Each structure stands twice: as structure tokens, then as C-alpha cells.
Amino acid sequence: MEWRRAQEVRDRVVPEEVTALLQLALFPGFLFLIVLxxxxxxxxxxxxxxxxxxxxxxxxxxxxxxxxFADFVKLLSKExxxxxxxxxxxxxxxxxxxxxxxxxxxxxxPIADHSALVSFExxxxxxxxxxxxxxxxxxVGAWVSTNRFSTIGGIRTGLQLFGYEIPQNxxxxxxxxxxxxxxxxxxxxxxTGGIWFVLTQPLGFVVFAxxxxxxxxxxxxxxxxxxxxxxxxxLVEFGGRKLALIRLAKDLELVLAGSxxxxxxxxGTGGLDSLSALVYLLKLLACVFILSNLRALFARYRIDQxxVGAWxxxxxxxxxxxxxxxxxxx
Amino acid sequence: MSTITIPFGPQHPALEEPxxxxxxVEEEKVVNVTPRLGYIHRGIEKLAENRxxxxxxxxxxxxxxxxxxxxxxxxxxxxxxLLGTEVPEKARFIRTIIGEMERVQNHYLxxxxxxxxxxxxxxxxxxxxxxEKMLEILELISGKRVNYGVNTIGGVRCDISSEMLEExxxxxxxxxxxxEYYKSVCTKDQTVLKRTVDVxxxxxxxxxxxxxxxxxLRASGVARDVRSDYPYAAYGEVPLRVVTYKGCDVFSRILVxxxxxxxxxxxxxxxxxxxxxGPIRVRVPRAVPEGEAVSLVEAPRGEDLHYLKSDGSEKPxxxxxxxxxxxxxxxxxxxxxxVNIADIPVVIAGIDPCIACAERVMMIxxxxxxxxxxxxxxxxxxxIEWYQKR
Numbered sequence: 001m002e003w004r005r006a007q008e009v010r011d012r013v014v015p016e017e018v019t020a021l022l023q024l025a026l027f028p029g030f031l032f033l034i035v036l037x038x039x040x041x042x043x044x045x046x047x048x049x050x051x052x053x054x055x056x057x058x059x060x061x062x063x064x065x066x067x068x069f070a071d072f073v074k075l076l077s078k079e080x081x082x083x084x085x086x087x088x089x090x091x092x093x094x095x096x097x098x099x100x101x102x103x104x105x106x107x108x109x110p111i112a113d114h115s116a117l118v119s120f121e122x123x124x125x126x127x128x129x130x131x132x133x134x135x136x137x138x139x140v141g142a143w144v145s146t147n148r149f150s151t152i153g154g155i156r157t158g159l160q161l162f163g164y165e166i167p168q169n170x171x172x173x174x175x176x177x178x179x180x181x182x183x184x185x186x187x188x189x190x191x192t193g194g195i196w197f198v199l200t201q202p203l204g205f206v207v208f209a210x211x212x213x214x215x216x217x218x219x220x221x222x223x224x225x226x227x228x229x230x231x232x233x234x235l236v237e238f239g240g241r242k243l244a245l246i247r248l249a250k251d252l253e254l255v256l257a258g259s260x261x262x263x264x265x266x267x268g269t270g271g272l273d274s275l276s277a278l279v280y281l282l283k284l285l286a287c288v289f290i291l292s293n294l295r296a297l298f299a300r301y302r303i304d305q306x307x308v309g310a311w312x313x314x315x316x317x318x319x320x321x322x323x324x325x326x327x328x329x330x
Numbered sequence: 331m332s333t334i335t336i337p338f339g340p341q342h343p344a345l346e347e348p349x350x351x352x353x354x355v356e357e358e359k360v361v362n363v364t365p366r367l368g369y370i371h372r373g374i375e376k377l378a379e380n381r382x383x384x385x386x387x388x389x390x391x392x393x394x395x396x397x398x399x400x401x402x403x404x405x406x407x408x409x410x411x412l413l414g415t416e417v418p419e420k421a422r423f424i425r426t427i428i429g430e431m432e433r434v435q436n437h438y439l440x441x442x443x444x445x446x447x448x449x450x451x452x453x454x455x456x457x458x459x460x461x462e463k464m465l466e467i468l469e470l471i472s473g474k475r476v477n478y479g480v481n482t483i484g485g486v487r488c489d490i491s492s493e494m495l496e497e498x499x500x501x502x503x504x505x506x507x508x509x510e511y512y513k514s515v516c517t518k519d520q521t522v523l524k525r526t527v528d529v530x531x532x533x534x535x536x537x538x539x540x541x542x543x544x545x546x547l548r549a550s551g552v553a554r555d556v557r558s559d560y561p562y563a564a565y566g567e568v569p570l571r572v573v574t575y576k577g578c579d580v581f582s583r584i585l586v587x588x589x590x591x592x593x594x595x596x597x598x599x600x601x602x603x604x605x606x607x608g609p610i611r612v613r614v615p616r617a618v619p620e621g622e623a624v625s626l627v628e629a630p631r632g633e634d635l636h637y638l639k640s641d642g643s644e645k646p647x648x649x650x651x652x653x654x655x656x657x658x659x660x661x662x663x664x665x666x667x668x669v670n671i672a673d674i675p676v677v678i679a680g681i682d683p684c685i686a687c688a689e690r691v692m693m694i695x696x697x698x699x700x701x702x703x704x705x706x707x708x709x710x711x712x713x714i715e716w717y718q719k720r
Binding site for chain 2: 051052152219220226227296297303
């Protein structure tokens with residue numbers, strides 16, 4: 001218990017405000033999350049490249065690990081264009097808001113400890129709400145950029161939301177019912193003592209992974225971006241610094257998706273007592289591995305096929321899972 | 331319900347070459363489509379009139395990067411027809427072999443591109459990786475990966491030696507295996523089926539009336555193939571099966587092309603086994619007797635037509651090329667009506683378009699927005715008047 005005593009000493013010497021500030025800014029706050037986002041992007045790119053028999057990033061840093069950061073810096077230095085007919089204020093705000101919406105829910109997910117930085121009863125609802133807001137924000141961003149391709153992309157984002165949002169939120173509630181709490185941290189703590197929810201609610205885990213693919217707009221659900229069809233969809237008018245921020249936000253969303261899978265279904269930081277951050281990272285990588293694997297396997301669906309599939313299969317399966325949890329609440 | 335017009339191209343990620351389509355769209359359905367060519371016109375036909383017959387072989391080869399052999403062979407055949415030259419038997423076999431090899435690499439390339447339009451990146455990467463094997467074979471024989479420079483008037487320039495045979499057969503075998511595998515992938519993968527079955531319908535009757543050619547026509551169930559209808563090179567002497575499917579959709583076009591890969595590798599193997607001995611080319615005079623000739627070749631994308639007119643000098647008076655893509659443009663517009671916006675790239679890719687091949691003179695009146703084709707004579711008169719006015 002040497003470690004616990006050191007912590008107590010630290011708590012007495014360093015004022016609580018300073019610790020909180022450091023946690024917010026460095027670990028597990030902004031800096032850690034951004035570095036993690038770049039790392040996860042590299043991991044995802046490298047993995048998909050391996051699946052597709054390519055090399056992937058190779059030159060910047062060892063094994064190309066700094067490539068996402070280099071891309072970010074390159075985009076920062078590019079010319080920043082706002083279309084003449086675009087609605088200026090929302091168009092400029094959109095990347096910032098997207099970044100904020102991607103990073104905020106991550107503070108409610110336990111990363112370094114069994115309890116998250118911002119943890120209260122009901123934070124799961126806030127996470128759901130912010131994830132839905134992200135999709136709506138894309139619709140607004142597409143609309144104000146007044147490009148025909150981005151308008152189609154934005155409308156597709158909205159339609160896609162109708163498809164995946166309901167089953168996604170249903171299966172996110174599953175672990176909450178089993179725990180009896182609407183707090184992500186409490187759900188993690190519940191699993192630390194007992195059994196992982198992926199074992200008691202496997203159906204929910206599968207539905208959740210599929211819905212997250214749709215939320216992240218990755219193959220086979222990259223319908224709103226669909227480069228070969230609508231040239232990048234809602235992204236098409238964003239360039240330079242705005243695109244850099246949007247890409248970072250998308251990486252953070254991938255981190256969020258992996259973290260939620262980890263926390264809600266795989267026991268989050270629980271496992272080894274003193275190495276919770278490491279446990280979290282390993283589980284996160286496993287989740288990203290699943291998401292990347294799915295990305296390399298399929299062709300793109302059409303928007304009508306996604307909606308039909310979601311209402312025909314995902315929602316009944318999610319409801320079935322909730323029913324099962326109600327009957328057998330472990 | 332009002333229609334929205336959506337421009338598609340000339341710059342678009344789904345297009346490898348510049349062409350413009352203007353789609354009139356109701357909700358997600360296309361109701362009308364207007365194609366517009368003219369972004370990549372290179373004046374090759376005019377250029378051909380200023381070069382000798384032999385130089386033009388290499389010019390014809392550059393009409394298209396992918397079916398370069400088909401164009402060069404088609405042109406050479408036309409000149410040989412005017413000269414009355416009998417091409418040696420071995421040269422005819424080598425032409426058949428290279429032609430079929432080109433078909434294999436083209437169909438692999440096409441499979442990858444179509445997969446990419448569907449968003450199936452992994453299949454794209456795999457198909458292009460396997461295509462490398464065929465390019466390596468072609469490099470082994472001719473020294474080049476594209477624009478092989480194999481043809482010449484009166485025969486071919488490269489021989490296939492017995493040392494190459496083992497490597498070629500080994501790689502052909504691998505290509506066959508991969509084609510079988512891709513066939514099973516495309517027929518079993520749900521996402522591929524969802525994106526291609528019943529998409530881009532071209533009824534057999536429409537296909538015939540709008541003069542579709544090549545795999546596009548054969549996927550509508552019409553068994554037409556220059557190789558069996560008007561055999562050239564050594565096609566009368568090798569086993570050839572004309573592949574047809576009756577689905578009339580993009581899925582059938584995929585199956586036709588994958589089956590053609592298998593047929594082609596079969597032909598190459600047979601031709602290599604039965605390769606005759608003897609010379610590979612004969613000497614021909616530089617000047618070509620007066621006359622006209624039409625030559626047909628089944629390029630990977632369909633029937634390729636070259637018309638050649640000679641006045642007895644060393645240079646042709648007129649070379650006219652009708653590349654398969656031009657013939658397939660009207661059927662394409664028919665297919666595009668009533669498809670989803672999301673399916674447009676897949677349908678366009680379905681005909682295997684090669685825009686640079688298809689570019690011929692077209693005049694567009696900017697004021698009335700009307701367009702018309704001009705004959706060579708009209709164009710000449712217009713040019714003379716234009717220069718006189720200056």
C-alpha cells in the first residue's frame with residue numbers, strides 16, 4: 001500500500017484545485033485525449049492498411065506514428081476558404097463546436113481511475129445527448145456551406161440518425177438498467193466487482209458496435225461522406241484549419257466510441273488494480289480493432305438500405321436485449 | 331415535384347477521366363441525364379494524317395492506355411488489309427495472346443475500380459495487387475507494362491521464348507485462382523449484392539437498339555463478340571466461349587467480366603501450348619495502295635472500329651476511330667435513368683468508360699446551347715473561313 005500512502009501525501013501537499021486543473025489540462029484531460037486521438041487514428045490507419053495488404057503511414061516517426069499529427073499541422077498551414085454564399089458565423093463555428101462536442105463526453109468516461117473526471121448521476125444521458133447533437137451539428141454545417149454535395153451529405157446524415165440513434169441509445173441503457181444507475185462511472189464500478197456486461201448482454205454489444213460504425217460514418221455506413229458518390233458530402237466545403245479541427249474531432253469521436261464500448265460492456269478501467277489507465281488503453285485498442293476490422297470488410301450500403309436494415313433488425317434486437325435485461329437483471 | 335439539377339464531373343472522384351453529366355433529380359431518383367464530352371479531346375485523328383503508316387501504329391497505341399494493344403492491332407490490321415499482307419501464323423498467335431492478356435489486366439483493373447465506387451476499398455486493393463502479376467508477364471514479354479509496342483505492320487515485334495513459358499504459366503494459374511475467388515466474393519458478399527443486383531438495368535432490346543458493345547451488351551444476354559463473329563488474328567483456332575448473363579444489371583456485368591478473365595487465361599494457355607514456329611513479321615512497303623479499309627477488334631471494353639483511307643502515299647488521308655466507350659455512352663444514359671443518386675458511380679463504372687478513347691469533335695453553340703457533330707469537311711471549311719477572317 002506504498003502507492004496509496006504516496007497518494008495521500010500528495011493530496012495533502014498539493015492543493016485540490018491545482019490537481020483538478022492539472023487533471024483537466026494534462027492527464028486524463030485535453031492533452032492526453034488529443035495525443036490519444038492521434039495515436040488511435042494511426043492505429044486505425046495502420047491496421048486497415050494491413051488488412052488491405054498496404055503499408056499505411058510509414059515515414060513520419062517510427063512506423064509512421066506521427067503521420068496523423070503531421071497531417072494536422074499540414075492542414076493548419078493550408079489556405080482557409082469560406083464559400084461566398086455560406087452562412088459565415090455558423091460555418092466558422094461548426095468545427096469548433098464539433099471538437100467541443102467530441103471532447104466533452106470523454107470527460108464523463110473513466111480513463112485514469114474507476115471514476116471519471118466529471119461524474120454524476122445521469123451523465124450517461126448527457127453523453128447520449130451530446131452524441132446526437134454531433135449528428136445534428138453535421139446537418140447544420142452541411143446546410144450552411146450551401147454546396148449541393150454537402151446538402152445531400154447533410155440530409156443523409158440526418159436520415160442516418162433516424163436509423164441508428166434509437167437502437168444505439170436503447171443498448172446504451174442496457175448496462176445502466178443492470179447496474180441500476182445512469183452514471184458511466186457507476187456502471188464501470190459495478191463491472192469491476194462482478195461480471196462484464198458483454199457476457200450478459202452480448203446482443204447489446206453487437207448492436208452497439210454496428211450503431212457506432214454508423215455514428216462514426218465509417219464503411220459500410222460512410223454514406224454521408226461517400227467520396228465516390230458525393231465527393232465527401234457534408235465535409236466538402238471545409239478546408240485548412242477547419243478541416244484539421246474536424247478531423248481531430250472525428251478521431252476523438254473514434255476514441256469516444258471505443259471508450260464507451262469499453263466502459264459500458266468491457267468493464268472499463270477495472271481489472272488490474274493500480275494500472276487502470278493501461279487496462280483502459282488495452283481495452284480501447286481492442287475495441288478500435290473491432291471497429292477497424294469491420295471497416296475493411298464491407299462495401300458501402302445505400303441510405304435506404306441502412307434505414308430498412310436498422311428498423312428491421314437493429315431496433316428489434318435492441319428491444320429484445322432490453323427485455324432480456326429486465327427479466328434477468330444481473 | 332420540382333427537379334434539381336446536379337452536375338457530375340468533369341472533376342469528380344468517381345471519374346478517372348473528365349466527362350460531364352448533368353443529372354435531373356427528383357428526391358433521390360434520376361429522371362433525366364445529359365452527357366457532355368469534350369474535355370479531353372487530343373486531335374489524334376488529325377495528327378494521324380501527318381504521320382507515316384508505321385509511326386501511326388505507336389500513335390494508335392496511345393489512344394488508350396489500358397486497351398493500347400487493341401487499338402494498335404486494329405490499326406495494323408486495317409493497314410495490312412490495304413497492303414494485302416499475309417501476317418505470319420506465329421505473329422497471329424502472339425497477337426491473340428497479348429490481346430487476351432490485356433483483357434485480363436483490364437478486367438482486374440475494372441473490378442477494382444467498381445469495388446471502389448461501391449466503397450469496397452479492400453477488394454479494390456486486392457484486385458489491383460493481383461493485376462500486377464499480369465503486368466509483370468507483359469513486361470517480361472514486351473519490356474513495358476502499358477503501351478507494350480508489340481504490334482507493327484506485318485506482324486509483331488516481340489517473340490515469346492520457351493524460357494518465359496514457365497513463369498507465364500505459373501502466374502496465369504495464380505490469376506485464375508484469384509478470379510475464382512473474386513467470383514465467390516462477389517456472389518456471396520451481401521453488401522456487393524445489395525449495391526449491384528437490379529441496379530442500372532439495360533434491357534436486351536434497348537442494348538441492341540442503342541448499339542451497346544462488349545461486356546455491357548453481353549451482360550444483357552446478347553451473345554455478340556467480334557472474336558467469334560468476325561474472327562481476326564488466331565481467334566478461329568483457339569477455344570473461345572462467349573460469356574453472357576441475363577441479369578441486365580451491374581451484377582451481371584461483374585460476372586461477365588470475371589468469367590471472361592477465366593476464358594482469356596484459358597485461351598492464353600492453349601495458344602502458348604500450340605504456339606507455331608516461324609517468323610514473327612514480314613517486311614512491308616512504306617507506301618500503301620489507294621483504298622479504304624475497316625478493321626474490327628474486340629477490345630477489353632467492347633468492339634473497337636478503325637476506318638482508314640489511303641491515297642497511295644506514305645501517309646493516311648483519314649483515320650477514324652470508334653472506341654467502345656463512345657458506343658456505350660447512349661446505353662449508359664438509358665441505364666442511368668431511374669437509378670438512385672448513390673448508384674450513379676457504380677452504374678457509370680459498369681460500362682468501363684474510357685473517355686479519352688471516345689473524344690471526337692463536337693461543336694457546342696454557346697448561345698442556343700445546342701450541340702451537333704461536324705463532319706471532317708465541315709470542320710475544314712470552318713477552319714479555312716476562320717483563318718481568312720483573321
